[in-house]
Amino acid sequence: MRRALPLLLPLAGCDTVQSMTGGDGRQGALFNDLFVIFAIVTLVMLALVLTGLIASIFRRHPAKSSVPGENDEARDAPFRPLLIGWVALIATGLLFLTTATYLTDRAMQARAPANRLLEIEITANQWWWDIRYKSSKPWQTIRTANEIHLPVGIPARITLKSNDVIHSFWVPNLAGKQDLIPGRRTDTVLEPKRIGVYRSQCAEFCGAQHAHMALDVTVESWADFNAWRVRQLTPAPAPATPLALAGYNYVTTRECASCHAIAGTPASAQVAPDLTHLASRRSIAAGTFPMTRGHLYAWIADPQGAKPGNNMPVVGLEPNELHSVIAYLETLK
């Protein structure tokens, strides 16, 4: 099956981080297989149809019949078995495709054993993802934003909620789309098969910044995943330098604390992304910028320039305030 994939090369695009044909997750791989089956069957049918069409165009019109008493029906009689065979071929083909679809669907829906499931809850907002890792022990729940880590080979059940409008969660490499609808809970299961770094994109138009609503997905080994989880549970470290301390004071007493939370500080607001481990993420503002110092400056100084209409206001920081805030945020690994 995989050897047939080059057929889909035009569709793959050049980006492997967000590639639908990657097949890096169990659901994604199953779906790709089904896609290839469809492609082959329909291509073969297309070839036959085109052959028949071209043949009928270039077939020489017979001259007036030389056999006395022959009519159209008699002339077409030799073609009847061909017609029956054609109909049978179509019926078989359709039956084959239906069965393949059914079996793939069953395989995708197959329940993973409950004790191996990772439980994640994703709440979509305009235009960022609020992520909670659930646990049977309440003190081990994790809250983060715009980035998830998954252990390879372990299925993760993701419950999807929305706070405002309909969004859609789609990690092309791993699985199909699932909508997040306000007032309802939907869910999906991701079971990654390959270690790597992937990108998800909101797949349902949700407002002015729908295009800047990505989610970074990192699939890693079980040991690395646990190490990440332990790091996520530690609260933010106390600021070490005077500049970072000034930034800490600003962040926890001024505008930032009205919307953002940083564990271990008085800032506990819930309506904006959790910043406790901001500096360890791959991107800023749901994939709008990569996580670099310069981009952090650009984002904090003018969020409306990068993502106009999003809900983070232009705070209007003084230059020294900006320096101190960035210095503090960079310590939030």
Next chain:
Amino acid sequence: MKEGPRGARETAMFRAKLGKMFMRSALGQRLFAPIVLFALLLPAQLDAQRARPAAGAAPADDGQWTMPSKDFASTRYSALGQINRSNVRQLRPVFNFDTGNRRGHEAPPLVIGSTMYLVTPYPNSVIALDLAKPRPTVKWTFRPAQKRAAQGVACCDVVNRGAVYSGGRLFLNTLDGQAIAIDAASGRQIWRTQLGNINKGETITMAPLVAEGRVLVGNSGGEFGVRGWIAALDAGSGRVVWKAYSTGPDKDVLIGPGFRPFYPSDRGKDLGVATWPPEAWKIGGGTVWGWISYDPRTKTIFYGTGNPGPWNPAQRPGANKWTTGVFARDIRTGQARWFYQSSPHDLYDHDDINEQILLDMPVGGRMRGVLVRPGRNGYMYVIDRASGQVLSADAYGYINSARGVDLRTGQLIPVKEKEPKEGRVVRNICPAAPGAKDWNPSAFSPRTGLIYVPHINLCMDVGAIEANYIAGTPYVGADVKMYPGPGGNRGVFTAWDPVRRRATWELKEDLPLWSPALATGGDLVFYGTMDGWFKALDATTGKLLWRAKLDSGIIGQPISYRGPDGRQYVAVHSGVGGWAGAIVAGALDPRDPSGALGFVNAMRDLPGRTKAGGRLFVFALPR
């Protein structure tokens, strides 16, 4: 739970008929003498079958009223019997006094000797009236210096639940978080201690408890993400001796080696952290804004903790210890003795701060020292004072959000369909957020052995939303709309028999009952309605014997005392307000049903039936 269809009268008639038949039989003739002997001894036995206030916690009545609960056992019972069932119809107003304040008056007047002390809502003035004069006059007025901004972080009207008199001093708390001691004779301030921080949304509305040289104070602010605590101050100096938080690690909650909770779910290390998501316990609630009872024999205080924050339960998975539960602590050191959580992972703002009446009563055949508390979640709990075991939990109101209390594990059994969900509205949850009974305490009469419970019958719709925490602003996360429960009556007055575990009689009221009850030795029960009717009922049968219409709704504790002339007086404040009366006290707009955290929808008719006020009324029999 409730008595069967047969009334008391019919049962008595049936028994009399049986008795006559028995006496005419031959067996009856032979057993006559033993039966007479038995009957003579029966009253003594019945007496032994009745509940009594806990020994040592309810001293003999001296005709004064020195603390809002009357005594440490919280009986709210005055033994004075001059006003009784036969003459209460003649009860007349003797004098009244306008405090000048127009918010909700929840505090009782205190009477010590010939002086009466009134405590007003914010700004919490204390007014001393000289009762010895023919027309009572003001001796002094004490006005504590307070931050005005405290009014903005008081969830349920700027009330104060009263002061306490002890050793020549009055102790009270102010809205902006101070505990104050003033000299009762002169009105001079002796000490004040700043305990609460209004910038975090912390206020104090409760009446302190003073015993063993300690002043016990707890904070308010469960709707603001305030971490709850109870503190003991030295009565002489105001210095904090110990402080026990309601959430957090064991060393903050003062849980040590002497902590022996009865149920396994309350045993473990640092449960005040482990039953919360990370950091959530710091803004977790569990405030102590209600009533404390005290057992002097064992030096134990009993009090309840408030709701966890926010109201939206999805933001705080876990049992959320140590909120919505009852603590027993040593008054000297503050170390916890036991804890029982009435509503683990509370879903409905069912603060557990209601009064606990300390009784010695027969349970399962033998006398036990218990505390009886009408829980906010609708169950009447009887809990063993020594061990914390729940001996019984019977519903005294209509409940469809829980199936009962499992006495083996102590856990409340919730109904899954009634759990609030984010982004959706769950309808018809009973009881509503103020519960089957809110703060207003009940009274116990040792003569009838009944607990008189003024309470409410409300249901609600809740739409949970994600709450945002900003210090000093509400941290709730719920849109609420309340309306009358089954039957259409919003208030109920129940006479509950704690031994038989059921209501003896019940009265329906149109408006919710937000006033406490008073029981007297004349076999009378007094309470007030929110549209201003002050009523006296027969304590045994519940028949209405007398009532008077006051100028404003009543939410304050009625008291009874012996005046300087030796006569019995009954006093109560009018002045509607509190959470239920916020629509009048705060002049709210009835067009928005979600106002006052949902209460406005249930009280839209109140502004048409009463107005704001603040007047003390005193009644007595004519000379």
Next chain:
Amino acid sequence: MSSRFRVSLILLAALASAGCEREQRDPRGKPLPEDQSNVAKGDPRDNAYENVSYQLAQGQRLYGWMNCTGCHAHGGGGMGPPLMDEEWRYGGRMEDVVATILNGRPNGMPAFKGRITEQQAWQLAAYVRSLSAQPRQDVLGSRPDKMSTTEPATISEREKVVDETPALPRDEKD
């Protein structure tokens, strides 16, 4: 195509494109201009926020996020006074409401200066004024984002809350 047809086509296109006036949004919240000499009356930012549907919608969101609902409910009040009536303790113009939000007021309104930006305060003020229906009807938000307090249309009568406790001997209607 005939010339008459061409002309009517052009006229039709012109008519259709005339409806393309879109509300000006200003995500950055322009500050006051330096030159204030031409200001006739009131704060020039009034018009930029008062009748702009986007600013009202943002104000509606902030009203919930900043916990205004906790004290003021959805206009009815509670711990704080109602906002949906005609009584304004400290003034009801846009500048007055902005000052109330930013500076606080003596009897308990907290000060939000330094905790929200000025732009957000103006958005909130625009929404607060909409609670008493002051802006134009066409800019008011259509989705209230709060619990519907009317009966759902699919329920024809309220579900009976059945109480199974038997009647007690004493009932009093007062």
